[in-house]
Structures are given as structure tokens and as C-alpha cells.
Amino acid sequence: MTSSRATKIDRLASVAARGPEFEVGPDGQGSPNGHDAGVSLAVSAWRRLRRNPVFIVGAVMIGLFVLLAVLAPFIAPHDPALRLLEDQVSRANNEIPPPQDGYPLGGDQYGRDLFSRMLLGSQQTLLVAALATVIGLGGGLVLGTLAGAFGGWVDSVVMRIVDVLLSIPSLLLAVSIGALFAEQSQFTVILAVAIVQIPIFARLLRGTMLSVRESDHVLAAKALGVKRRAIVFRHILPNSLGPVIVQSTLVLAIAVLDAAALSFLGLGAADDSTPEWGQMLGNAQDFFDSQPHLAFWPAGCIIVVALGFTLVGESMREALDPRQRR
Amino acid sequence: MGMALLEVRDLSVVFRRRGEEPTIAVDNISFDVEPGQTVGLVGESGCGKSVTSLAIMGLLPSRGAEVSGSVTFEGEQLLGLSQRxxxxxRGRDLGMVFQDPLSSLNPVVPIGLQITEVLERHRRMSRKEAKVEGEHLLNRVGIPDPNRRLDEYPHQLSGGMRQRALIAIALAxxxxxxxxxxxxxALDVTIQAQILSLLSELVSxxxxxLIMxxxxxxxxxxxxDEVNVMYGGRIVERAQRHALFAEPRHPYTHGLLxxxxxxxxxxGEKLVPIRGSVVDNIAWSRGCAFAPRCPNQLEQCWSDPPELVEDRGGMLRCHNPVEVAPLAAEGTR
Known part of the structure; x- marks a missing residue:
């Protein structure tokens, strides 16, 4: 509290010292420190983010998660596909290998090392979330740009398609798309999650593009005879990306959850030798009464990662919102 | 007079909205601009001066705005041309400088690119040539250290410099x-004077x-050089600058001065404001739009719309013009 007041006073003092010639233009001086006088949206947003504890907590969570995913193959004590503890599994008695030396979390129902599977599962989760978001973002950018740039009937057609897609609950839509494929794999999960996100991105981008299209600098560019293509890609689109970027961090969280849900429902990869948290959760439900820890670990990881992305996304949205600028 | 550079004849702009009375923003205005001449369009907010400029540039939305009349530039009809x-x-033969220099520049593109964009587009320059020319242009409009400014973004420039950059782009x-x-x-008073002298220096x-x-x-x-005073979408007085300030004929011009x-x-002398506001206007079809606010109004003004007629070397649209000019000296500043 006191320190923030001290910095505020410092700042006032420095402004006072610089004096009123802060914005002297044409005399040759420019503003005394031209890079401070006006601060771009991105820079000021970053300044606010840096001080936001919510952002820091979320960023640390994601950072650890990414680090784990990268290092997983090196720190995992065992091969996650090998049934090393199979002799301790007893189907009849609902017995599963307990935590023991070298196996901190014990084994799963097939006798595979649970700890190693948890570690390597982070890779799949990150891959699915990132790819699904990128594909969804890409599709949304194409559709949104089409609608926002052309307007008229192109806009109407694209937006009606988007409306139809949005009217179906997202998970139901993802399940339907996942079920369309003859052979389920991790890739179909990615595609299903991505397609669900496309209309959300498209509508968001189209909305901002329509408002940017009416702005003064676009009128000024038209008055200069700038070609339509350049107007769209240089003057409208780059100014419309802010909300889309924020949305994509939030979509990362949704993608983690949706992908887990699809795997849980059995629409993930048929082969479970590559561990995936949602799939592990799904497999664990048979043992939920006797072995709740099998469900606890993957569920906990999914929650923590999704929470991390949500916290970062929310704090970015706040930081980039011009109404919140002080 | 020969053929003028720009001839505006009977230009009208009507905004139509479903379920609403159409709004006549510009009502049958005509004027000429000679090469090298500076023509003023003067009037208060909502008199149609900006809409006139947008109509000349073809920048009004195609839906909702109905433009009629004729705008010829170097003998070529501009109305009815396709956007392409x-x-x-636009940008090559016709340039435009807008009111707010910050919002008229693209915030995410460096100044330099916004200049070279036009040069590459219309003067078919290579990126490299355009950059050199851009530096030259920024220098000409009085922006110091132009090489560095080319890479800067609009928010890094002061208001006056932004307007200078816009002028450089428009004149590129x-x-x-x-x-x-x-x-x-949108500028401070001191900067205003600098920008105006820059404009006149560049144009003279x-x-x-220049249409101002x-x-x-x-x-x-x-x-x-010449001034058109607009009121309610019509030109009410046209005169040479000196005549306008020495002998304002229309009560509205007189009131403005x-x-x-x-x-x-x-x-201690008090300023004399014009009574009322634009909302008091009556339609030109019924009489003189300025009549409700006019100190010189006659019975006739409420029933008989005045025509624009020649008057002492200029044009005037008034039944009862100001006879004596109480403003002795010319000029205001």
C-alpha cells in the first residue's frame, strides 16, 4: 500500500519536473521522451498484467504445466505403456497396485505406472488444446474476415451458418463431429473441439471488423484510394484482432475441458498406450468406489490447467479492455 | 472563367431511412474551384459542409445516401463512377485531410508505411524509392528527424505532428x-496557426x-480567396474574402462576424451571439431556413424562399440583406 503510494508520488514528481512542454510538436523537440508520452495499447496492457496477481498465478500454473509437458519424457521413471505391475492387479478383488518404491502413485488397473502416465498425459493435453485452438482460430479468422470484409450477402450466408452452429450446445456438437469419423483418434478429438470454436471466433472477429470498418482511419485510407485488399488486411484486420487474441486464451481452457470430455466419453483414441487425462478419467470410473485416487489425479490436473488458462485469459481481457484503462 | 478545376452543380445529398422523414443534408449547391485557388466552405455544425466534401470524394455510403447533381473534375463527371x-x-488527383489527426491514422501501422502505401499505389514507386520520398515529404511538412519518425507509430507523435503527417500523406x-x-x-490554438500556415505555404x-x-x-x-457561407444545406452567401469581412451582406454572416x-x-464590449440554434430552422421549401433566428426577418421570409442572386460581385440568398457594415476593419485576428 505504502509502496504504491510512493511510486505514485514519484511519478507525479517526474511529470512535474518535465513540465508542461510535454507535448511540444513542431519546434523540433517532440515530446521529451517520445516513447513514454503515448503508450500503445499492448504496452499499457502488459504493464497492468504484470501487476495483476490473478495473471501471475495463472501464468505460473501454465508455465509449470508446459515445463512438465516438455520435460515429461526425461523425468518419467517408467514407460507409460508397459504393464510393469501387472502381477499385482487382481480384477476379481478390485485390487490395484498401491504406491510403492519407484511408483509414487502406484499403478493403474493394467499395472502401468500411474505417475509416468500422468506426466506424459500433459503432452497430449497441451497438444490437443493448442492445435484445437489454432485450427479454430484459423477457421474463425477466414470466416470472420470474409463476413466482415465483404458484408452484404456473403456476411448473411456466413453468419447464418455460424448461427446454426452456435445454436447446438458445444459439447453435443463436438460429440457429433467426433462420432462422424469411422476411426476415433487424437486427431478427431482435435478436429471436433476446433470446429466447435470456429463460429465463436468468426462472430467475434466479424463484429469488431464491422465497427473498425466505420472508423476514421479507414475512411481516411479510402480517401487516399487505397485498394480494398489493403484496406481489409492492413487497416481493418490488424485493428480487429485484440478481442480474438483474448478469446483464444479462453478457448485454450475450453479445449482442455472439451477434449477431456470427449476422451472420457470414449471418443478419443482407441489405443490407450499414449496416456491422456480425459481417457484416464474415463477408465477410472469403473473403480471409482474402491480406488478414487485413479480419478482424482487426472481430474485434478485437468482442473488446474483449465483454471490456469482461464485466469490468464480473464486477466488479459481485463487488461485490454479500454474501459478499464486508468 | 474558362473551365474550372472542379465544378459542383446542383449537388444534393438526401439521407433516407426506413420509417423516417428523409433528411436533406445538402440542398442544390453549386460552386467552382479554379486551379491554385483556395475556397472556403463555412458554416456551423450540421450545415452540410462535411457531407459536401464526402460527396465530392465519393465517400458517402452507397446505401442510405442519395447524391444527385453533378461534380466534374477536370471535365470528368465524378458522380456515378465506380468505387474502383x-x-x-482519390489520393492521386484528390486528397483529403480530416479533422481528428489521431483517429485518422491507423494506430497499428507505422507512419512511414502509411505514406509509402500511397506512393506505391499511385506513383508506382518501389518500396525503397517510396521510403526516400516519404522522408522527403515528412521533412517538407516540418517534421524533424523524419528518418526516425517513419518507423514510429501514430501514438508516439504529438497532435500537431500527426496532422503534419496526415498532410504529408494527402499531398504525397x-x-x-x-x-x-x-x-x-482538434488542435491547440498555437498548433492551429502553424498547421494553417503550413497548408497555405504548401498550396500557394x-x-x-484547396477547399477549406x-x-x-x-x-x-x-x-x-473565396468564401461560401452555408446554412441549412444551402449556400447563403458567396464573396471574395475581403468583401465578406468588410461588408457581410447576409444576416447570418453578419451574425457570425x-x-x-x-x-x-x-x-468590455459584449459579444453578440446569433439567437436560437439550428433546430429552429424551417424547411427551405417553406421560406428562408434562417428566418426564425434572423434579426432582419420580414413577413416575406416566412413564406417565400429566397433565391441565390448576384449581389455586389458575389452571390446572396436574402430578402433583406444587411445594408450598413458596422465592422470597420477587415480581418478578425
Whole structure:
């Protein structure tokens, strides 16, 4: 509290010292420190983010998660596909290998090392979330740009398609798309999650593009005879990306959850030798009464990662919102 | 007079909205601009001066705005050209400077790119040539250290410099006609004077004609050769600058001049505002739109719309013009 007041006073003092010639233009001086006088949206947003504890907590969570995913193959004590503890599994008695030396979390129902599977599962989760978001973002950018740039009937057609897609609950839509494929794999999960996100991105981008299209600098560019293509890609689109970027961090969280849900429902990869948290959760439900820890670990990881992305996304949205600028 | 650079004849702009009375923003206006001439369009907010400029540039939305009449530029009809055809002329033959220099620049693109974009487009320059020319242009409009400024973003420039950059962009292709729509309104008074002198310096001695749109008679006094005073979408008075300030004929022009503080007026003298506001206007079809606010109004003004007729070397649309000019000296600043 006191320190923030001290910095505020410092700042006032420095402004006072610089004096009123802060914005002297044409005399040759420019503003005394031209890079401070006006601060771009991105820079000021970053300044606010840096001080936001919510952002820091979320960023640390994601950072650890990414680090784990990268290092997983090196720190995992065992091969996650090998049934090393199979002799301790007893189907009849609902017995599963307990935590023991070298196996901190014990084994799963097939006798595979649970700890190693948890570690390597982070890779799949990150891959699915990132790819699904990128594909969804890409599709949304194409559709949104089409609608926002052309307007008229192109806009109407694209937006009606988007409306139809949005009217179906997202998970139901993802399940339907996942079920369309003859052979389920991790890739179909990615595609299903991505397609669900496309209309959300498209509508968001189209909305901002329509408002940017009416702005003064676009009128000024038209008055200069700038070609339509350049107007769209240089003057409208780059100014419309802010909300889309924020949305994509939030979509990362949704993608983690949706992908887990699809795997849980059995629409993930048929082969479970590559561990995936949602799939592990799904497999664990048979043992939920006797072995709740099998469900606890993957569920906990999914929650923590999704929470991390949500916290970062929310704090970015706040930081980039011009109404919140002080 | 020969053929003017720009001839505007009976230009009207009507905004139509479903379920609402159409709004006549510009009502049958005609004027000429000669090469090298500076013409002022003066009037208060909502008199149609900006809409006139947008109509000349072909920048009004195709839906909702109905433009009629004729706008010929170097003998070529501009109304009815496709956007693609207009794009070939805008920026090259016709330039425009807008009111708010910050919002008229693209915030995410460096200044340099916004200049070279036009040069590459219309003067077919390579990226490299355009950059050199851009530096030269920024230097010409008085932006110091132009090489560094080329890589800077609009928010890093002061207000005055932004407007200088916009002028540089508008003049990049040496247009034959430059339209400046209230170019100084968003600026500090000291910067205003600098921008105005820059504009007149850039335009004088060249073929480039300038249409100056403003509500500020001080700007007109310093810059314009000929002045059109607009009221309610119509031109109510046209005169040479000197005549307008020495002998304002229309009561509206007279009122505008009387409401400006003067350095040579006795101390303590009160300013005389024009009564009422634009909402009091009556339709031109019924009489004189200015009648409800006019100190010189006659019975006739409420029933008989006045025509624009020749008057002492200019044009005037009034039944009962101001006879004696109480404003002795010319100029306001």
C-alpha cells in the first residue's frame, strides 16, 4: 500500500519536473521522451498484467504445466505403456497396485505406472488444446474476415451458418463431429473441439471488423484510394484482432475441458498406450468406489490447467479492455 | 472563367431511412474551384459542409445516401463512377485531410508505411524509392528527424505532428485538389496557426487548389480567396474574402462576424451571439431556413424562399440583406 503510494508520488514528481512542454510538436523537440508520452495499447496492457496477481498465478500454473509437458519424457521413471505391475492387479478383488518404491502413485488397473502416465498425459493435453485452438482460430479468422470484409450477402450466408452452429450446445456438437469419423483418434478429438470454436471466433472477429470498418482511419485510407485488399488486411484486420487474441486464451481452457470430455466419453483414441487425462478419467470410473485416487489425479490436473488458462485469459481481457484503462 | 478545376452543380445529398422523414443534408449547391485557388466552405455544425466534401470524394455510403447533381473534375463527371474508378483518382488527383489527426491514422501501422502505401499505389514507386520520398515529404511538412519518425507509430507523435503527417500523406501524390475538413479543430490554438500556415505555404505557388471546410472565420480570413457561407444545406452567401469581412451582406454572416471577439473592439464590449440554434430552422421549401433566428426577418421570409442572386460581385440568398457594415476593419485576428 505504502509502496504504491510512493511510486505514485514519484511519478507525479517526474511529470512535474518535465513540465508542461510535454507535448511540444513542431519546434523540433517532440515530446521529451517520445516513447513514454503515448503508450500503445499492448504496452499499457502488459504493464497492468504484470501487476495483476490473478495473471501471475495463472501464468505460473501454465508455465509449470508446459515445463512438465516438455520435460515429461526425461523425468518419467517408467514407460507409460508397459504393464510393469501387472502381477499385482487382481480384477476379481478390485485390487490395484498401491504406491510403492519407484511408483509414487502406484499403478493403474493394467499395472502401468500411474505417475509416468500422468506426466506424459500433459503432452497430449497441451497438444490437443493448442492445435484445437489454432485450427479454430484459423477457421474463425477466414470466416470472420470474409463476413466482415465483404458484408452484404456473403456476411448473411456466413453468419447464418455460424448461427446454426452456435445454436447446438458445444459439447453435443463436438460429440457429433467426433462420432462422424469411422476411426476415433487424437486427431478427431482435435478436429471436433476446433470446429466447435470456429463460429465463436468468426462472430467475434466479424463484429469488431464491422465497427473498425466505420472508423476514421479507414475512411481516411479510402480517401487516399487505397485498394480494398489493403484496406481489409492492413487497416481493418490488424485493428480487429485484440478481442480474438483474448478469446483464444479462453478457448485454450475450453479445449482442455472439451477434449477431456470427449476422451472420457470414449471418443478419443482407441489405443490407450499414449496416456491422456480425459481417457484416464474415463477408465477410472469403473473403480471409482474402491480406488478414487485413479480419478482424482487426472481430474485434478485437468482442473488446474483449465483454471490456469482461464485466469490468464480473464486477466488479459481485463487488461485490454479500454474501459478499464486508468 | 474558362473551365474550372472542379465544378459542383446542383449537388444534393438526401439521407433516407426506413420509417423516417428523409433528411436533406445538402440542398442544390453549386460552386467552382479554379486551379491554385483556395475556397472556403463555412458554416456551423450540421450545415452540410462535411457531407459536401464526402460527396465530392465519393465517400458517402452507397446505401442510405442519395447524391444527385453533378461534380466534374477536370471535365470528368465524378458522380456515378465506380468505387474502383474513384480509387484511381482519390489520393492521386484528390486528397483529403480530416479533422481528428489521431483517429485518422491507423494506430497499428507505422507512419512511414502509411505514406509509402500511397506512393506505391499511385506513383508506382518501389518500396525503397517510396521510403526516400516519404522522408522527403515528412521533412517538407516540418517534421524533424523524419528518418526516425517513419518507423514510429501514430501514438508516439504529438497532435500537431500527426496532422503534419496526415498532410504529408494527402499531398504525397501532388493532388490537383486538396480538401481540408476542419483540419485544425482538434488542435491547440498555437498548433492551429502553424498547421494553417503550413497548408497555405504548401498550396500557394502551386496548381493545387484547396477547399477549406471550417466553422472558424479566423481560418477563412487567413487562407481563403473565396468564401461560401452555408446554412441549412444551402449556400447563403458567396464573396471574395475581403468583401465578406468588410461588408457581410447576409444576416447570418453578419451574425457570425459579430460573435467573434476582436482585438480592436473597446474593452468590455459584449459579444453578440446569433439567437436560437439550428433546430429552429424551417424547411427551405417553406421560406428562408434562417428566418426564425434572423434579426432582419420580414413577413416575406416566412413564406417565400429566397433565391441565390448576384449581389455586389458575389452571390446572396436574402430578402433583406444587411445594408450598413458596422465592422470597420477587415480581418478578425
Amino acid at each position: 474508378q474513384l480509387d484511381e483518382r 501524390c501532388r493532388p490537383r485538389l486538396l480538401i481540408a475538413d476542419e483540419p485544425t479543430t 505557388g502551386t496548381d493545387t487548389a 471546410i471550417t466553422h472558424d472565420l479566423g481560418v477563412v480570413a487567413g487562407l481563403c 459579430a460573435s467573434i471577439p476582436r482585438l480592436d473592439a473597446p474593452r
